[in-house]
Amino acid sequence: MFYPQTIQKLIECFKKIPGIGDKTAERYALAVLDLDEDVINQFAQSISDSKSKIKRCTKCNNYAEDDLCDICKDKKRDKNLLCVVEDPKSIVLFERIGSYNGYYHVINGLISPLEGINPEDINLDALIARIKKDKVKEVILAVKPSIEGETTSLYISKLLSNTDVIVSKIAHGVPLGTEIDYVDTLTLELALENRKKVTEDK
Amino acid sequence: MFYPQTIQKLIECFKKIPGIGDKTAERYALAVLDLDEDVINQFAQSISDSKSKIKRCTKCNNYAEDDLCDICKDKKRDKNLLCVVEDPKSIVLFERIGSYNGYYHVINGLISPLEGINPEDINLDALIARIKKDKVKEVILAVKPSIEGETTSLYISKLLSNTDVIVSKIAHGVPLGTEIDYVDTLTLELALENRKKVTEDK
Numbered sequence: 001m002f003y004p005q006t007i008q009k010l011i012e013c014f015k016k017i018p019g020i021g022d023k024t025a026e027r028y029a030l031a032v033l034d035l036d037e038d039v040i041n042q043f044a045q046s047i048s049d050s051k052s053k054i055k056r057c058t059k060c061n062n063y064a065e066d067d068l069c070d071i072c073k074d075k076k077r078d079k080n081l082l083c084v085v086e087d088p089k090s091i092v093l094f095e096r097i098g099s100y101n102g103y104y105h106v107i108n109g110l111i112s113p114l115e116g117i118n119p120e121d122i123n124l125d126a127l128i129a130r131i132k133k134d135k136v137k138e139v140i141l142a143v144k145p146s147i148e149g150e151t152t153s154l155y156i157s158k159l160l161s162n163t164d165v166i167v168s169k170i171a172h173g174v175p176l177g178t179e180i181d182y183v184d185t186l187t188l189e190l191a192l193e194n195r196k197k198v199t200e201d202k
Numbered sequence: 203m204f205y206p207q208t209i210q211k212l213i214e215c216f217k218k219i220p221g222i223g224d225k226t227a228e229r230y231a232l233a234v235l236d237l238d239e240d241v242i243n244q245f246a247q248s249i250s251d252s253k254s255k256i257k258r259c260t261k262c263n264n265y266a267e268d269d270l271c272d273i274c275k276d277k278k279r280d281k282n283l284l285c286v287v288e289d290p291k292s293i294v295l296f297e298r299i300g301s302y303n304g305y306y307h308v309i310n311g312l313i314s315p316l317e318g319i320n321p322e323d324i325n326l327d328a329l330i331a332r333i334k335k336d337k338v339k340e341v342i343l344a345v346k347p348s349i350e351g352e353t354t355s356l357y358i359s360k361l362l363s364n365t366d367v368i369v370s371k372i373a374h375g376v377p378l379g380t381e382i383d384y385v386d387t388l389t390l391e392l393a394l395e396n397r398k399k400v401t402e403d404k
Contacts, residue, residue: 002294004267006255010248016241017233031219044250046212051242053208065206092204
C-alpha cells in the first residue's frame with residue numbers, strides 16, 4: 001500500500017503470472033514506468049489482444065489467429081508425418097530445430113489418473129480421427145518422459161495398434177554437452193538400453 | 203516467428219523490461235494467455251495507466267497520482283525530519299519499516315563524475331531550498347553506500363554546513379542474520395570503526 005494505487009494494481013497483475021513473486025512484480029512494475037510511451041501502448045494492446053485475438057487452431061490445437069494455425073495452413077509440409085505434443089509451446093521447440101517438416105497435434109495435457117485426467121479429457125478422439133482422415137503414415141510421440149507422458153504414449157500407440165500407422169517416440173538419453181555425472185539414473189539406464197552401434201556391422 | 207504475431211509482440215514487450223530475456227519473456231507471454239479475462243483487462247489497463255496517471259510529486263519527487271504524493275499530503279508527519287533517498291523505491295523500503303515518521307526527498311540519481319552526472323543534474327537546489335523553507339531540523343542521508351553515494355552525501359552535507367541543520371547518515375555495518383564470513387572487507391571495516399559500546403559506562 002506504499003505505492004500509488006495504479007502502481008499497486010500493476011504489481012498485483014504481474015503477480016498473477018506464475019513464478020513472479022512480490023519483489024519481482026515490484027521490480028517489473030517500476031520498470032514499466034520507465035518504458036517509452038509507444039512501448040507502453042504496444043504492451044497494453046498486446047496483453048489485451050492476447051485474449052481477444054488468440055484462439056486455438058481447429059485442426060491441431062496450436063495457437064492461431066485464424067481458424068487454422070500457420071503450420072496447418074502450410075500445404076508444403078509432409079502430410080505423412082504427425083508429431084503429437086503436449087502443448088503449443090512444444091511446437092515452437094520443434095520448429096526451432098528447422099528440420100522437421102510434418103504437421104503437429106497438440107493434445108493439451110497428459111493422461112494422469114492420479115490427478116483425475118482420463119484419456120477422454122485430453123481429446124484423443126480428435127487425434128485418432130485426424131490420423132485416419134489425413135492418412136498419416138507415422139505418428140511421432142513427443143511428450144515429456146514422465147509417468148504421465150509414458151502412459152499417454154502407450155495409450156495412443158494402443159489406440160493405433162490395429163491400424164498400419166507407424167508409431168514412434170523421440171529418443172531419450174544423455175543430452176549433448178552434459179557431464180555424464182549430472183544425468184539421473186533413469187536417463188542413464190535408458191541411454192544404456194537404447195545404445196547405438198558405432199562399429200560397422202560385420 | 204514461430205508464434206502468431208500477437209504472441210510474438212507480447213514477447214517483445216516483456217523483453218523491454220530490464221532483466222527479462224528471451225526464454226522468460228516467452229514464458230510470461232504464454233502465461234498471460236492463460237489468465238482470466240478480467241485479469242487481462244486489468245493488466246492492460248494498469249500498464250496503460252502507468253504512463254498516463256503516474257507522475258512525480260511536485261514537492262519530493264515520489265511517485266504520485268496527484269500533484270502531491272500521499273506522504274507529502276500527510277500533515278501528521280514530523281516536519282523536522284527529511285530523509286534523502288535516491289529513488290522512489292527507497293521510500294517504500296523505509297515506509298515498510300513502519301517506524302519512520304518524517305518526510306522524504308527523492309534526488310533521482312547520485313553524483314557520478316565518471317558518468318558525467320554533476321550536482322546540478324540531480325536537482326539538489328530544490329532539496330536545499332526545501333530544507334530551508336520547511337525549516338527541517340535533521341536531514342537523514344539514505345543513499346547507497348557506493349562511491350557515488352558517498353560523494354553525494356558529502357556534497358549535500360557541505361551545502362548545509364553553514365546552516366544549523368543536523369545532517370546524519372544511515373548506519374552501515376554487518377546486516378542481521380548474516381554469517382560474518384560473507385560480509386565484504388569494506389563493510390567489516392566500517393562495522394569495526396563504528397562499533398558500539400555494550401558495557402555500561404564506568
